[in-house]
Amino acid sequence: MSEAEADCLFCRVVAGELPSTIVRETDTVVAFRDINPQAPTHVLVIPRAHYADAAEVGREEPSLLVDMLNVAAGVAEEEGLTGTGYRTLFNTGADAGQTVFHAHLHLLGGEPLGGLVG
Ligand code: 5GP
Numbered sequence: 001m002s003e004a005e006a007d008c009l010f011c012r013v014v015a016g017e018l019p020s021t022i023v024r025e026t027d028t029v030v031a032f033r034d035i036n037p038q039a040p041t042h043v044l045v046i047p048r049a050h051y052a053d054a055a056e057v058g059r060e061e062p063s064l065l066v067d068m069l070n071v072a073a074g075v076a077e078e079e080g081l082t083g084t085g086y087r088t089l090f091n092t093g094a095d096a097g098q099t100v101f102h103a104h105l106h107l108l109g110g111e112p113l114g115g116l117v118g
Protein backbone atom coordinates (compact mmCIF):
# COMPACT_ATOMS: atom_id res chain seq x y z
CA MET A 1 0.00 0.00 0.00
CA SER A 2 1.42 3.41 -0.95
CA GLU A 3 1.79 6.19 1.61
CA ALA A 4 -1.24 8.01 0.18
CA GLU A 5 -3.33 4.84 0.37
CA ALA A 6 -2.24 4.15 3.96
CA ASP A 7 -3.75 7.53 4.81
CA CYS A 8 -6.97 6.82 2.89
CA LEU A 9 -9.95 5.85 5.04
CA PHE A 10 -11.55 3.60 2.45
CA CYS A 11 -8.26 1.90 1.48
CA ARG A 12 -8.12 0.98 5.17
CA VAL A 13 -11.65 -0.44 4.97
CA VAL A 14 -10.59 -2.56 1.96
CA ALA A 15 -7.50 -3.74 3.87
CA GLY A 16 -9.65 -4.71 6.87
CA GLU A 17 -7.81 -2.21 9.08
CA LEU A 18 -10.90 -0.15 9.84
CA PRO A 19 -13.99 -1.93 11.21
CA SER A 20 -16.94 -1.78 8.83
CA THR A 21 -20.11 -3.71 8.11
CA ILE A 22 -19.43 -5.24 4.72
CA VAL A 23 -22.57 -6.36 2.89
CA ARG A 24 -21.09 -7.60 -0.40
CA GLU A 25 -17.66 -8.14 -1.94
CA THR A 26 -16.35 -9.06 -5.38
CA ASP A 27 -12.80 -9.28 -6.67
CA THR A 28 -12.98 -5.60 -7.69
CA VAL A 29 -15.53 -3.97 -5.37
CA VAL A 30 -16.50 -3.78 -1.67
CA ALA A 31 -19.90 -2.59 -0.34
CA PHE A 32 -20.33 -1.58 3.31
CA ARG A 33 -22.80 0.37 5.45
CA ASP A 34 -22.29 4.13 5.81
CA ILE A 35 -21.32 5.06 9.37
CA ASN A 36 -23.80 7.98 9.34
CA PRO A 37 -26.80 6.66 7.38
CA GLN A 38 -29.03 9.20 5.60
CA ALA A 39 -31.75 6.60 4.89
CA PRO A 40 -32.77 3.16 6.26
CA THR A 41 -30.43 1.64 3.69
CA HIS A 42 -27.25 3.64 3.11
CA VAL A 43 -24.44 1.57 1.62
CA LEU A 44 -21.18 2.74 0.03
CA VAL A 45 -19.83 0.79 -2.93
CA ILE A 46 -16.12 1.31 -3.54
CA PRO A 47 -13.44 -0.08 -5.85
CA ARG A 48 -10.75 -2.09 -4.05
CA ALA A 49 -8.15 -0.03 -5.90
CA HIS A 50 -7.68 3.62 -4.99
CA TYR A 51 -9.19 6.29 -7.29
CA ALA A 52 -9.88 9.79 -5.99
CA ASP A 53 -13.36 10.07 -7.48
CA ALA A 54 -15.79 8.59 -10.00
CA ALA A 55 -14.40 10.69 -12.85
CA GLU A 56 -10.96 9.17 -12.29
CA VAL A 57 -12.46 5.65 -12.30
CA GLY A 58 -14.20 6.49 -15.58
CA ARG A 59 -10.96 7.68 -17.16
CA GLU A 60 -8.71 4.91 -15.89
CA GLU A 61 -10.90 1.78 -15.46
CA PRO A 62 -14.39 2.42 -16.84
CA SER A 63 -15.61 -1.17 -16.44
CA LEU A 64 -15.25 -0.71 -12.66
CA LEU A 65 -18.17 1.75 -12.77
CA VAL A 66 -20.33 -1.05 -14.15
CA ASP A 67 -19.09 -3.40 -11.41
CA MET A 68 -20.00 -0.79 -8.79
CA LEU A 69 -23.50 -0.25 -10.22
CA ASN A 70 -24.14 -4.00 -10.45
CA VAL A 71 -23.05 -4.53 -6.83
CA ALA A 72 -25.32 -1.66 -5.77
CA ALA A 73 -28.22 -3.26 -7.66
CA GLY A 74 -27.50 -6.61 -5.98
CA VAL A 75 -27.46 -5.05 -2.52
CA ALA A 76 -30.66 -3.12 -3.31
CA GLU A 77 -32.38 -6.37 -4.28
CA GLU A 78 -31.12 -8.09 -1.13
CA GLU A 79 -32.47 -5.19 0.98
CA GLY A 80 -35.89 -5.45 -0.69
CA LEU A 81 -35.61 -2.13 -2.52
CA THR A 82 -36.19 -3.30 -6.07
CA GLY A 83 -39.95 -2.69 -5.94
CA THR A 84 -39.93 0.57 -3.98
CA GLY A 85 -36.87 2.08 -5.65
CA TYR A 86 -33.55 3.47 -4.52
CA ARG A 87 -30.97 6.13 -5.39
CA THR A 88 -27.36 5.70 -6.51
CA LEU A 89 -25.13 8.77 -6.59
CA PHE A 90 -21.57 10.01 -6.72
CA ASN A 91 -20.44 13.19 -5.01
CA THR A 92 -17.48 14.64 -6.92
CA GLY A 93 -15.52 17.49 -5.37
CA ALA A 94 -16.07 20.01 -2.62
CA ASP A 95 -19.27 21.67 -3.87
CA ALA A 96 -20.98 18.28 -3.99
CA GLY A 97 -19.88 17.59 -0.42
CA GLN A 98 -17.30 14.91 -1.21
CA THR A 99 -15.40 14.33 2.02
CA VAL A 100 -13.62 11.02 1.33
CA PHE A 101 -11.38 11.06 -1.73
CA HIS A 102 -11.59 7.36 -2.54
CA ALA A 103 -14.33 6.93 -5.15
CA HIS A 104 -17.61 5.70 -3.66
CA LEU A 105 -21.11 5.14 -4.95
CA HIS A 106 -23.85 5.90 -2.43
CA LEU A 107 -26.83 3.52 -2.40
CA LEU A 108 -29.81 5.00 -0.54
CA GLY A 109 -33.32 3.67 -0.04
CA GLY A 110 -35.95 2.29 2.29
CA GLU A 111 -38.08 5.45 2.44
CA PRO A 112 -39.16 8.21 0.04
CA LEU A 113 -35.97 10.20 -0.49
CA GLY A 114 -37.24 13.61 -1.54
CA GLY A 115 -34.98 15.93 -3.49
CA LEU A 116 -31.22 16.34 -3.25
CA VAL A 117 -29.23 14.07 -0.94
CA GLY A 118 -25.80 14.90 0.36
P1 5GP B 1 -19.08 11.85 0.63
O1 5GP B 1 -19.65 13.01 1.34
O2 5GP B 1 -17.57 11.92 0.47
O3 5GP B 1 -19.76 11.56 -0.69
O4 5GP B 1 -19.42 10.58 1.50
C1 5GP B 1 -18.56 10.03 2.46
C2 5GP B 1 -19.40 9.11 3.27
O5 5GP B 1 -18.54 8.28 4.02
C3 5GP B 1 -20.30 9.83 4.26
O6 5GP B 1 -21.66 9.48 4.01
C4 5GP B 1 -19.81 9.35 5.62
O7 5GP B 1 -20.85 9.15 6.56
C5 5GP B 1 -19.11 8.06 5.28
N1 5GP B 1 -18.01 7.71 6.18
C6 5GP B 1 -17.03 8.56 6.62
N2 5GP B 1 -16.16 7.88 7.42
C7 5GP B 1 -16.61 6.60 7.47
C8 5GP B 1 -16.11 5.44 8.15
O8 5GP B 1 -15.10 5.43 8.84
N3 5GP B 1 -16.83 4.29 7.98
C9 5GP B 1 -17.97 4.25 7.21
N4 5GP B 1 -18.60 3.06 7.13
N5 5GP B 1 -18.44 5.32 6.57
C10 5GP B 1 -17.77 6.49 6.69
Ligand code: ZN
Pocket: 005, 008, 009, 010, 011, 012, 049, 050, 051, 101, 102
Ligand atom coordinates in the same frame (compact mmCIF):
# COMPACT_ATOMS: atom_id res chain seq x y z
ZN1 ZN C 1 -8.18 4.84 -1.05
